[in-house]
Amino acid sequence: MERKFALLTFGCQMNIHDSERVAGLLEREGWVETEPESADAVILITCCVRESAERKLYARLAGLRTVKEKGAVIAVGGCLAQKEGERLRERAPHVDLVFGTHRYPGIASLLEKAARGAVCSTSMDGLSLRGLPCRKREGFRCWVTITNGCDNFCTYCVVPYVRGREMSRPLEEVLEEVGAHVAGGAREVNLLGQNVDSYRRKEEGRSRFADLLRILGSSFPGVWLRFTTSHPRDFDLEVMRAIAETPGVCEYVHLPVQAGSDRVLEAMGRGYGRDEYLEKALALRREVVDVALSTDIMVGFPGESEEDFLATLELVEACRFETAYTFVFNPRPGTPAALLGDDVPPEVKRDRMARLTELTRRLTAQALLAEVGREREALVHGPSRRDSGFWVARTRKNFPVHFQRSVEDLTGRLVRVRVTGAGSWSLRGRLVEVLG
Numbered sequence: 001m002e003r004k005f006a007l008l009t010f011g012c013q014m015n016i017h018d019s020e021r022v023a024g025l026l027e028r029e030g031w032v033e034t035e036p037e038s039a040d041a042v043i044l045i046t047c048c049v050r051e052s053a054e055r056k057l058y059a060r061l062a063g064l065r066t067v068k069e070k071g072a073v074i075a076v077g078g079c080l081a082q083k084e085g086e087r088l089r090e091r092a093p094h095v096d097l098v099f100g101t102h103r104y105p106g107i108a109s110l111l112e113k114a115a116r117g118a119v120c121s122t123s124m125d126g127l128s129l130r131g132l133p134c135r136k137r138e139g140f141r142c143w144v145t146i147t148n149g150c151d152n153f154c155t156y157c158v159v160p161y162v163r164g165r166e167m168s169r170p171l172e173e174v175l176e177e178v179g180a181h182v183a184g185g186a187r188e189v190n191l192l193g194q195n196v197d198s199y200r201r202k203e204e205g206r207s208r209f210a211d212l213l214r215i216l217g218s219s220f221p222g223v224w225l226r227f228t229t230s231h232p233r234d235f236d237l238e239v240m241r242a243i244a245e246t247p248g249v250c251e252y253v254h255l256p257v258q259a260g261s262d263r264v265l266e267a268m269g270r271g272y273g274r275d276e277y278l279e280k281a282l283a284l285r286r287e288v289v290d291v292a293l294s295t296d297i298m299v300g301f302p303g304e305s306e307e308d309f310l311a312t313l314e315l316v317e318a319c320r321f322e323t324a325y326t327f328v329f330n331p332r333p334g335t336p337a338a339l340l341g342d343d344v345p346p347e348v349k350r351d352r353m354a355r356l357t358e359l360t361r362r363l364t365a366q367a368l369l370a371e372v373g374r375e376r377e378a379l380v381h382g383p384s385r386r387d388s389g390f391w392v393a394r395t396r397k398n399f400p401v402h403f404q405r406s407v408e409d410l411t412g413r414l415v416r417v418r419v420t421g422a423g424s425w426s427l428r429g430r431l432v433e434v435l436g
């Protein structure tokens with residue numbers, strides 16, 4: 001009899017990609033995807049980076065009791081499962097399977113076991129991705145893990161505890177996987193890792209990330225390459241030059257700064273200071289013509305004074321980020337920062353967030369406005385969700401651009417657009433030509 005699974009994913013690109021693996025593995029074993037209400041197994045891939053993600057997960061789990069009563073296996077995997085282990089079942093006893101971040105290659109047999117009695121499998125004894133099937137979200141874009149886990153132990157972050165120590169995949173394995181995606185029609189390859197700039201440093205004594213970009217660029221000409229996430233301590237001139245000199249690599253770098261005060265950066269354990277960050281941001285703009293720089297910024301870290309916060313605003317202004325993702329500090333149990341005391345009052349956090357957002361929005365709007373009148377290459381993602389009369393595409397600098405729909409389906413096609421207008425978050429344009 002055909003077995004059916006439903007997948008619910010919470011969190012970041014890494015989790016979305018894990019879900020693609022889980023789906024690929026189950027489909028290889030003959031399972032078919034369906035909605036939770038008609039599934040034999042409902043699998044939740046979870047996140048624990050923020051408290052809100054945990055709350056959402058438990059609320060969703062509570063709603064699955066009726067599905068469980070109909071006989072479905074309820075499985076929870078990913079970061080929260082890794083962090084909570086057996087404790088997760090104390091809070092949600094209707095969960096049959098808890099599986100950690102290194103355990104999903106065995107998902108099919110774990111589900112079978114869990115159908116006979118509760119299972120908790122969270123050992124972190126390594127994760128090999130070689131040859132594992134992976135279902136593609138879209139034919140024209142793919143995500144390929146190059147490093148897994150993290151050795152940085154930033155004081156506020158749970159990732160090293162739930163994803164384990166950093167491991168890099170061998171170059172041949174990455175090439176093989178990218179090759180398979182490109183053969184299947186991928187036009188854009190997104191390289192994933194908690195810290196892509198330290199790719200193979202542990203194994204080979206020096207980072208091979210710049211080499212990887214060059215090798216992929218020459219092996220797959222015409223394919224767009226993107227990567228996330230870079231770490232300001234490890235992001236160096238070699239990588240900048242590889243971006244500049246490899247035509248396939250898009251002119252977009254996500255380089256999380258987190259704060260602009262040396263005191264706060266040190267308390268966060270980030271391993272760089274404000275001047276080092278600024279020098280790298282300026283060097284990147286010199287080396288890579290017309291590059292877009294995006295970042296993550298946290299406000300309200302324990303002990304953050306008004307002076308510290310002003311230093312963050314100054315650094316943001318100096319770096320002129322095209323895009324910034326902003327967060328309020330939220331202590332995560334088990335991390336050193338949780339022991340520092342969450343001492344910035346909520347109203348101060350709110351006020352700082354409002355001031356920071358005002359600045360980052362202004363910078364984004366200016367960056368978008370500077371695109372008006374230019375012709376840009378863009379990859380069409382599909383019909384716009386906001387307005388079905390338009391296509392939405394992403395430029396190499398990762399700006400969304402909307403342009404009028406034609407009869408021909410342009411999803412997954414490379415186009416050239418003339419940018420005719422800018423909004424707060426996106427561009428409007430006119431199709432000039434379809435490139436391929």
Ligand code: SF4
Pocket residue numbers: 150151152153154157158159160194195231
């Ligand atoms: S670099 Fe820091 S913030 Fe990023 S995953 Fe590693 S520990 Fe977390």
